[in-house]
Amino acid sequence: MSNSVRRVPSGFSFIDNNWGGIYCGGSYLLIGPRKSGRTLIGLQFALETAKSSEVCIYFTLMRPKDLMIQAASLNFDIQSYMNQNLIIVVRVAPPNDIYDMYNPDDYLVEYFRDIITVVDQYHPSRIIFDELTPFVGFKNIDYLQDTFIRTLETIEERDITSLFIISEPATQKAQSIVQGLSQYVTGTIQLKKESLDKGDRLQGGVVTITPNVGHTEGQFVDDYRIEPYKGVTTEFSPVTKTNDELPSMPKGSRNISKPTSVDGPGEPYVYSNVYNYNDFLLILNNQIALFKSTGQIFNLVSFKLDPASQLRGLLTINQLQNAIRQSTSKKDKICVIENMVIVLLVRGSLKSAMDLMQNIQMHLPSRDQNYISAILDFISIYNLEIDDRVDNAESMMNFILNSNADSSHNYQPLNKYIG
Numbered sequence: 415m416s417n418s419v420r421r422v423p424s425g426f427s428f429i430d431n432n433w434g435g436i437y438c439g440g441s442y443l444l445i446g447p448r449k450s451g452r453t454l455i456g457l458q459f460a461l462e463t464a465k466s467s468e469v470c471i472y473f474t475l476m477r478p479k480d481l482m483i484q485a486a487s488l489n490f491d492i493q494s495y496m497n498q499n500l501i502i503v504v505r506v507a508p509p510n511d512i513y514d515m516y517n518p519d520d521y522l523v524e525y526f527r528d529i530i531t532v533v534d535q536y537h538p539s540r541i542i543f544d545e546l547t548p549f550v551g552f553k554n555i556d557y558l559q560d561t562f563i564r565t566l567e568t569i570e571e572r573d574i575t576s577l578f579i580i581s582e583p584a585t586q587k588a589q590s591i592v593q594g595l596s597q598y599v600t601g602t603i604q605l606k607k608e609s610l611d612k613g614d615r616l617q618g619g620v621v622t623i624t625p626n627v628g629h630t631e632g633q634f635v636d637d638y639r640i641e642p643y644k645g646v647t648t649e650f651s652p653v654t655k656t657n658d659e660l661p662s663m664p665k666g667s668r669n670i671s672k673p674t675s676v677d678g679p680g681e682p683y684v685y686s687n688v689y690n691y692n693d694f695l696l697i698l699n700n701q702i703a704l705f706k707s708t709g710q711i712f713n714l715v716s717f718k719l720d721p722a723s724q725l726r727g728l729l730t731i732n733q734l735q736n737a738i739r740q741s742t743s744k745k746d747k748i749c750v751i752e753n754m755v756i757v758l759l760v761r762g763s764l765k766s767a768m769d770l771m772q773n774i775q776m777h778l779p780s781r782d783q784n785y786i787s788a789i790l791d792f793i794s795i796y797n798l799e800i801d802d803r804v805d806n807a808e809s810m811m812n813f814i815l816n817s818n819a820d821s822s823h824n825y826q827p828l829n830k831y832i833g
Contacts, residue, residue, distance in 0.1 A: 419628075422575070425462030426455055428648040429603070429623055432634045436600075438539075439573040440628070441566050443596055446605030447582040450619060451638070451646040455603070456542045457485050457492070458645050459577050464495040468539040471502045471532060475545065478503055489643040502536050508548040519552045526565045533569065540575045547581040550591050559594050566598060601625045605638070605646075621648065630700045632689055632747075687748055688739060694749035698758060698807035705800050713762030714798045715770060716814050717755045718825055723792035731755070733779055734793070741773035756814065767797045771828060790829035 421435035429436060436442060446452045456472070463470035474481055481503060485492035495501040509522060526549070533541065552558035569576050578599075583589040596602050601624060608619040618639035625632065636648045689697065704710050717738060723729045735755050739748055747758040759766050775786050796814060804810045 422466075423462050425458035425460070426603075426646065428621060428634070428636060428638070433601075433623065433625070433629045433631055436575060437628055438575055439570045440600035441570065441576045441578070441598075442601050442603060443592075443599045444577060444579045444603045444605070445582055445592060445596075446579075447607055449617070450582075450605040450607045451617070451640045452579050452605060453481075453484055453544055454488065454640060454645040455605075456544045456577060456579055457481075457488060457490060459540065459542055460492075460501055461485075461488065461490050461495075463538075463540040464498075464500040467500065469500055469502065469536055471504060471536055471538045471541045473504045473506050473529070473532075473541065473543040475506055475508055475548070478505065487642065488645045502532075502538070504532055510548075517553070519554055519557050522549055522552060522558075523561050525549045526561050529565060530568050533572065533574065537572075538574060540577075541569065542577045543579065545579040545581065550580070550595070552591075555587075555591060555594060558591065559598070562595055563598055597626065600627050601629055621646075625696070628700065630697045632687075632693055632697065687742065687744055687746060688735065689747055689749055691749060691751065694747060694756070694758070695807040695811065697747050698810065701758065701760060702800065702804060702807060702810070711762060712800050713759040713764075713767050714800075714810060714814060715757045715759060715762075715767050716796045716798070716825075717757075717774075717828070718794045718796070719753045719755075720792040720794075721753060723789060728785075728792065729779065729789050737774050737777035737779075738770075740777040741770055751815070754814075756811075762799065764797070764799070771795060774828075787829070791827065793828040794825035795828050796825045 420438050421433075422438055423430050424436045444452055444455060453476075460470045460472050472481075476484075482492055492501060492503075496503060506525070506528075509518070509525065529541070529543070550558055550562075552561075566576070578595075580592060580595070581588075582605075583592045604622040604624070606620045606622075607617070618637065620635060621638045622635045623633065638646055638648045639650055640646055641650065698714075701710075701712050705712065717734060719729065719731055719734050724731070731750065731753055735748065735750050738755050738757060742748065742757060742759075745760050747760070749756045749758075757770065759770065775781075775790075778786060778789060780786070798810070798814060800810070
């Protein structure tokens with residue numbers, strides 16, 4: 415990419431509030447069923463570009479008039495931006511006839527090449543392809559992935575941000591295709607429709623944004639609605655519900671920025687900086703890359719809980735995790751592995767690790783001094799600071815995990831640091 419990597423507003427406030435925007439030259443995949451708001455998000459992306467007086471190409475299967483009507487629901491006069499050549503609408507005919515051919519893959523490749531041809535003509539800063547589904551029906555999925563990668567690389571070299579919209583997979587093959595494409599983009603946006611209360615005229619569901627590269631803030635999940643003149647938004651007053659009425663969150667949800675409140679709209683939003691192992695590795699790799707490029711020091715602090723503490727009814731791993739979470743800041747990241755809670759102190763030092771150890775006792779289930787003295791005997795700690803010997807996240811985590819298994823003397827009793 416020709417310019418330094420920077421983030422710009424996407425046009426979808428949920429992404430902008432949680433990720434700080436999207437990367438210039440980044441690529442994003444939007445997945446969702448029909449009538450879920452996919453095109454509206456695409457138009458929100460396009461409008462944000464045009465408002466900055468930059469060129470956006472909007473590839474669509476829709477008739478221009480239908481697209482104008484959709485844009486009007488956002489109070490977005492797309493025609494005026496088209497007249498200024500800030501939004502270039504390119505209607506793409508679906509490849510309905512080629513699937514009867516002996517080898518349709520070669521013909522489908524031409525559609526991807528046409529994207530580059532149009533890009534070379536208009537030199538946009540952003541492209542939206544709504545939608546990609548009819549063009550990914552390759553017989554050879556490896557050929558599709560290779561074609562998609564080449565297209566992304568060509569676009570990214572021109573510092574163009576891209577959003578590809580694709581239907582929610584309905585078959586096993588479609589699932590394989592979507593999963594295959596998802597791994598090559600900067601991040602994915604997933605829309606899941608949900609039935610709302612009877613008589614509610616506003617449509618909506620659950621939106622999940624998941625990073626692959628960068629966006630170290632992590633994955634976020636929230637309820638969304640489609641509202642007149644706003645489009646797809648997560649910024650609405652949550653409906654008061656009882657515990658029995660609360661919907662279950664999707665698997666893997668975390669960093670939930672605005673959960674439904676059971677105590678009314680005045681309750682503060684909940685923040686979680688706890689990640690699963692794979693997401694934690696991704697964040698850790700990004701932090702290691704930052705250290706190698708800037709020298710920014712960070713620490714991994716691992717807290718190991720003796721299982722006997724739970725058997726004696728003193729402390730569970732969940733209670734320890736909660737105490738540690740309340741003792742860290744939002745920028746720090748947490749991962750739980752069996753009986754260990756591992757904390758990434760992103761601006762770490764020996765002092766910050768010591769402060770964390772001291773603060774934990776303030777958030778244990780009880781502040782009774784006899785209880786604290788008893789429980790500290792069951793918690794041990796290992797502090798690991800980044801240095802030039804570390805190659806990647808896996809090696810750094812293995813060092814902690816192997817130390818736990820084979821050389822327990824590396825872990826020190828927490829009561830050594832809390833007097």
